[in-house]
Amino acid sequence: MQIFWLKRNLRLQDSEPFFESMRAFRKKGKVLPLYCHEPELIQQPDVSRQHQLFIQETLEELDRDFQSIGGKLLQAVGETVDVLDRIHRVQPLTKIWTHQETTQNSQFQRDKAVAAWCADHGVELLELAQNGIARGSQKPELFPPYFAGSVSSKLRDPIGTDLAERFAPLPFPSCDPKGIPKAAGTDKPLRQKGGRSQAIKNLNRFFTVPYLKQYPFQISSPNTAWQGCSRISTYLAYGIVSDREIFQAVDRVVTDAHSRMNADQFGKFQENARFYLDRLSWRRQYMQTFETRPELEFECMLAQFNGVREADYWEGRSLTPSSGQSEQHFTAWKQGLTGFPYIDAAMRFLNQTGWINMRLRATLVSFATMNLWIPTTKVAEYLATEFLDYEPGIHHVIHQIIAGTTEFNELMVYDPVKQGRDHDLDGHFIHKWVPELADVPGSELHDLSKTAFRLSKHAEILGYMPYPEAIVDHRTTAKKAKDRVSDLRRSDSDRHSVSVETSSEHKQDFQQSLF
Numbered sequence: 001m002q003i004f005w006l007k008r009n010l011r012l013q014d015s016e017p018f019f020e021s022m023r024a025f026r027k028k029g030k031v032l033p034l035y036c037h038e039p040e041l042i043q044q045p046d047v048s049r050q051h052q053l054f055i056q057e058t059l060e061e062l063d064r065d066f067q068s069i070g071g072k073l074l075q076a077v078g079e080t081v082d083v084l085d086r087i088h089r090v091q092p093l094t095k096i097w098t099h100q101e102t103t104q105n106s107q108f109q110r111d112k113a114v115a116a117w118c119a120d121h122g123v124e125l126l127e128l129a130q131n132g133i134a135r136g137s138q139k140p141e142l143f144p145p146y147f148a149g150s151v152s153s154k155l156r157d158p159i160g161t162d163l164a165e166r167f168a169p170l171p172f173p174s175c176d177p178k179g180i181p182k183a184a185g186t187d188k189p190l191r192q193k194g195g196r197s198q199a200i201k202n203l204n205r206f207f208t209v210p211y212l213k214q215y216p217f218q219i220s221s222p223n224t225a226w227q228g229c230s231r232i233s234t235y236l237a238y239g240i241v242s243d244r245e246i247f248q249a250v251d252r253v254v255t256d257a258h259s260r261m262n263a264d265q266f267g268k269f270q271e272n273a274r275f276y277l278d279r280l281s282w283r284r285q286y287m288q289t290f291e292t293r294p295e296l297e298f299e300c301m302l303a304q305f306n307g308v309r310e311a312d313y314w315e316g317r318s319l320t321p322s323s324g325q326s327e328q329h330f331t332a333w334k335q336g337l338t339g340f341p342y343i344d345a346a347m348r349f350l351n352q353t354g355w356i357n358m359r360l361r362a363t364l365v366s367f368a369t370m371n372l373w374i375p376t377t378k379v380a381e382y383l384a385t386e387f388l389d390y391e392p393g394i395h396h397v398i399h400q401i402i403a404g405t406t407e408f409n410e411l412m413v414y415d416p417v418k419q420g421r422d423h424d425l426d427g428h429f430i431h432k433w434v435p436e437l438a439d440v441p442g443s444e445l446h447d448l449s450k451t452a453f454r455l456s457k458h459a460e461i462l463g464y465m466p467y468p469e470a471i472v473d474h475r476t477t478a479k480k481a482k483d484r485v486s487d488l489r490r491s492d493s494d495r496h497s498v499s500v501e502t503s504s505e506h507k508q509d510f511q512q513s514l515f
Contacts, residue, residue, distance in 0.1 A: 001029040001091045001168050009099035009130060009239035010058050011196060012065055014155040016128045017097035022166050028094045030168035032087070033066055033073045035059055036080045037180045044106050046384035048185040050354050054388060056177065057194030058240055065196070070164025075174040080110060081117045090171035093123045099130040099239065103294040104392040131243050132284055133291050140288055143281040150244040151251045191354035191388050192234050199235035206230040207249040209257045216275045221423040222349065225357035233389035243280065250277060287393035296396050298377060300405035304488050309375040329372045332471055334382060339452060339470035341445055342420030343367050345433035354388030362402055366414040369403040370481040371474050376403040404485040411485060413478050421446045435459040436467035
């Protein structure tokens with residue numbers, strides 16, 4: 001019997017492991033789809049209840065898809081090697097098919113244990129590449145040829161085909177959902193729902209000429225990003241859709257635009273499509289970096305930063321004259337009570353939805369790691385639980401770039417007041433998510449002296465306390481952080497780093513394209 005092992009590859013469409021297992025059933029045996037709810041992974045500090053429920057919703061729909069083509073998904077609680085032992089005792093295994101996933105430490109240890117189990121039991125293990133990420137001695141492929149190959153690939157979809165003879169019966173019943181250990185935290189009321197149908201709904205909404213045409217102009221402000229972004233990142237993170245499906249969707253829209261537009265219009269539209277594809281290219285670069293250097297989950301890319309923020313944090317040193325406030329600052333940031341309206345609106349929005357746009361993510365991380373000088377890994381670990389679309393290979397690399405601990409030359413310090421003024425000038429976003437300030441005119445919302453200790457009548461009725469004053473001086477702390485980071489970098493080299501907020505026009509253009 002073969003196993004089709006589902007990890008972060010929760011799909012049947014464009015799934016090479018599934019297709020190959022189906023094709024090999026006469027030689028290697030029937031196929032059992034398997035997903036393990038692993039207590040050790042569920043208890044990891046970067047896993048939260050919202051992730052778990054999103055996965056469960058996806059698995060429920062996936063099981064219905066399996067049943068529609070003649071199979072059934074086995075869900076089991078336990079470490080994967082223990083589950084494989086149980087299955088192997090009932091029906092000897094010949095081969096396990098799966099996709100490669102991130103080299104994050106916890107998953108790496110699990111995969112290593114599975115590989116050892118397979119070697120001990122004479123079972124062949126095949127992990128097929130995903131997202132074009134090279135592993136080991138494989139050579140990374142440049143994005144242009146990878147994109148071109150993806151667009152021309154045939155994407156197989158088994159739905160509608162009777163494959164019943166190729167599926168193995170369940171060796172034992174699937175687990176009761178009530179018996180799955182619960183991850184930490186609570187669900188988020190406004191998060192995206194799991195499942196392939198939700199992903200396709202998002203694809204069909206976004207990948208149209210009008211949406212892609214407006215995309216570059218919609219992504220920076222939280223007032224437009226909720227609808228203006230593709231919002232497909234979560235479904236990519238869990239492999240519910242493949243990157244090749246996204247590439248082909250972009251290609252279809254560009255082809256559609258070509259038939260509708262004159263040469264000038266189409267030239268501009270192509271630029272917008274490339275703007276979107278740039279982000280998918282960076283996604284692969286970040287994931288490839290993490291594949292090569294998985295220690296970035298715990299260590300800084302530039303070794304001289306290791307332990308610096310941590311030592312200051314645990315000894316209560318901050319970048320402000322008062323000391324002993326590091327933990328209080330971290331708590332205020334998590335709760336959206338920093339006294340910076342744009343930062344607090346963003347964090348409260350994230351706490352309810354599990355998603356914010358990329359520029360706002362960078363602003364939140366910059367504020368935490370630069371203005372508050374909180375350890376980068378501590379910030380990354382917390383936000384991993386908050387972002388529904390958490391993908392370790394992207395998450396940890398981007399956090400380090402923003403915190404200034406990588407070889408990336410630019411120093412990304414985002415002024416939290418300027419960002420609010422630039423992207424929420426009239427305060428629509430702040431008014432909605434910081435009700436204490438609902439009575440403050442938009443013209444005053446970006447003046448911290450006029451927001452401290454304010455409390456709208458509506459917020460008072462709801463039980464809110466007066467809005468706090470700013471917990472730090474953002475200009476002073478930004479300067480100290482930039483100086484500190486620059487000094488640490490110079491201790492290793494003579495690289496010159498400047499703030500993106502105050503850089504030349506060319507560097508501002510680069511900032512706009514990156515976030």
